[in-house]
Amino acid sequence: MAKPPDIDIPERSKVGKTSFDIRPKKVEQWLGDLPRANLGETARLLYDTLLNVNQTIYAYQDRLRFLESMREPVQYVTESLKKHFIGASYPLPVKNQKIAAATREIQVTMATGYKIAISDMLVNTFLFTDKKLLATLLHRAITYYGRTLLTSYQIYAPCAPKVWLELHKLYSIAELRKIENQPVADYQRIYVERASINAEYSRILLLALTSPYKLRQGEASKIYFTLERWTPHCQLSNIEHYRDRERGYFAVMLNRDTPPRSLAMTMPEDCDPQQCRILNTESLAELIRNEIQDTEDLGNTTISSIELSRPDLSHDLLRRLLVAWGVETKRSFSRTHKQEKVEVGIGLSAIHKHISRRKNNERTDIYTNPAHFESIIIENINEEKPDIWNMVYPTELPGLAPLVEEEINLANPGDKDSPASPAYQQGTWTIINESAGGYCLEYRKGNSAKVQVGELIGIRRKSGSIWKWGIGAIRWIKFSSTRTLCLGVEMLNPNAAAVGIRSRGSHAKALAWQRTLMLPEIPAIRQPASLITPPTPWRVGNQIMINILGKVLPVQLTSVTQCTGLFSQFQFNLISPKHPEDDTQDVSGHWELDKDFAKIWSVM
Incomplete structure (x- = not known):
């Protein structure tokens, strides 16, 4: 059997006076005493305790038992903290940024705890490993890394270094032990309670392929949970199993700290058969097409109208997922x-x-x-x-x-x-x-x-x-x-004019013009005029100003034709320039990671 890849774990010391007692009765008593009404204090206690245990030497069986007992309070805290940054206006205030960073760190410490147990188990039971137990540990670690990435996508923050590399290493261990397809129970899942390591890993790969930083607020979590029931419809295999590189395939480099990418954009010499896996999404694409045809459209999913509480996806989002997962559409015209x-x-x-x-x-x-x-x-003044x-x-x-x-x-x-x-x-x-x-x-x-x-x-x-x-x-x-x-x-x-747009409001003059394209109407096919804008922050109902050669026009965005995540196309109507301008808000911003949580627990 090949040697499993080395996973990154912290240095640990022997149990001392300041070590947390992880005996079941002590843990149960400690959990019962948590001040859950005080969310900030509960979050601080969980975070400090997880760090303490991750820095102490314990038997992997005891560590697993402790981590499993911590899953429910960690779920409670991280879900409760999301109200501070999900649905909030951007850029996030410093307080909200720190709360989001603390949420990610709690999830990372859980993943680290399971990795320590995996490492200890592989060292101590190399020949006679309990495959069911190892599958549970790997599944949990991958799950918490997936939640860490999801939180990063939700706040439009870069993911931490080595997260993708550690994910790939964990999946490689499962492959080497031939347990990647063994079902693992997880009561915290919504749609499918038992899922394999392959399914959970594929779920994270598919989420990363949606251009998550271009998604609207609330969409990343909807996709993440919906993927529970979609991942059985995609296949993750060795590269030699597929010679067709034309559609619906993505390359996963197991030896690199990078997310998956389109196989069509991957050079052959960059895809080592030993370290490269292929994700096939053709069956998944067919499933999504059927959902579009067989379900009622939820309507618009712009930032102002998306219903964060509804688990189902709009047709607009489903179509964008088809584009993101690289599926070729059928040809409508002869070539x-x-x-x-x-x-x-x-x-x-x-x-x-x-x-x-x-x-x-x-x-x-x-x-x-x-x-x-x-x-x-002017070549011909009579040309009309x-x-x-x-x-x-x-x-x-x-x-x-x-x-x-x-x-x-x-x-x-x-x-x-x-x-x-x-x-x-x-x-x-x-x-x-x-x-x-x-x-x-x-x-x-x-x-x-x-x-x-x-x-x-x-x-x-x-x-x-x-x-x-x-x-x-x-x-x-x-x-x-x-x-x-x-x-x-x-x-x-076939034509376009370069214009600029900005919000229409009392403070609009302080805002910079954004590059935008204006596409003319094509009467022959009844295609109305439209604007091509960046994917954010514009949405249906916005009143904006259009600058074309110094002439400024007030218009209102009336409907969205498409939003690929890289640009949006809106139809619009001219409005009277006499209307008073509304207040506007600068939605640009920069999010910085800060792990100094000492002052943030009290404000939660």
Whole structure:
């Protein structure tokens, strides 16, 4: 049998006068005396006791018995503390940040306790290991690391170093002992009380693949609990079992401190068969499609309307999960093969930069500069075409449509673009096939291009004598062994204008403009005008200001067309500029980890 990987555990000392007594009767009495009405004091006592026991030498059987008795009070405390940071406005106040950090540390200390028991058990019973007991220990440690990651995602904080590496090591031990598929009972689960180590590990992998830092508040926990009943529909296997690398597969590097990633974006030399596992989500995708078809839609799940108490998922969220888990959608239009070189920009900021053609690369807020104009060459003054931007603006606002047209013309002159800034470099891609709904793009210079499924993409093509930026969304990614990267792109609009938006309120002038794209209406397919914004903080019902070439317009977001987690698309209506502006709040912020909890227990 191969040697199991070494897991990270703290140094421990022999039992002393200050050591906690973990005999069952003493523990039972101590738990009964906990001041549960005082949540902060209870949290402090649990945290200090867990640290004490983790630093003391005990038999692994006694340690397991102690940890199992601590699960209920730890669950009570961590769930109660969530009210301080779940559903709160961001950035979190310092007090709430410390409470969230304390919650994570309590969960980490539980995982560490189970790891100590695992290590001691493997050392003392190498030949005759109780597999059922070892499976329970591994399952518990993986579960608490999963909850630690969930808490990080809920507060949009980075996960602690080595968490992923320790998770991978724990799963590797289960594989080596051939107990990864042995069911383990866990009364704290909601839907499925008995689950294997494989299922719990896959649950965490799938959660990480949802782009959790792009999820709205409340969605990460909903996905986490729903995955209890979904994980049996995905398969985790050795890499040699799968030769098809095209869809629904993700690579898990067991020897790296990294979450899973798309197999299509993984180089063959980076995926050692001994240390790489493949997660197949095709069956899971089919299950989600059936749920969308067979269940009633909950409606909108914007930040203001999501019901945190409801366990079921909206159709909008289910569709985003399909995109996040990398499943190719069925083709709706026939393809036409071709070979055409095009310029491509990836991401909202990069596309906005290219369209607006701002030259100032030093300032992050491009709208603090005066309006920038350039002259253009008019090749044919008699050429007249329908102005689709007239469909966006009513005639009560005279002179606005020319502003939009000028913005588009400034962004799409007949000559070549100036060199892009290093932060927003364009790439030359090849269209290898085209349909009415989109393109298949190919890039032959390796995987240096930073792309993600669900990301916004701009494609610059020549229409007559005019260069135009078409806007689309990346729906699938393929990466072959020949280092050729292919993207499936769904086109959203053949044209766009670069604008800026900010909240409409009494303090709005103090806020910076955010880069946004305005897509015109397409009457032929009854597609209304829309705005492409960052995924947060905008939501349906917001009143915002749009800045286009110095002209500021008040509008209200009326509905969300899609939200991939990397961008949102909203429909909007113009509103009267006479309405008083509401107060606004800066939702940007930075969360810092601080383990100094001495002053936080009392404020809980």
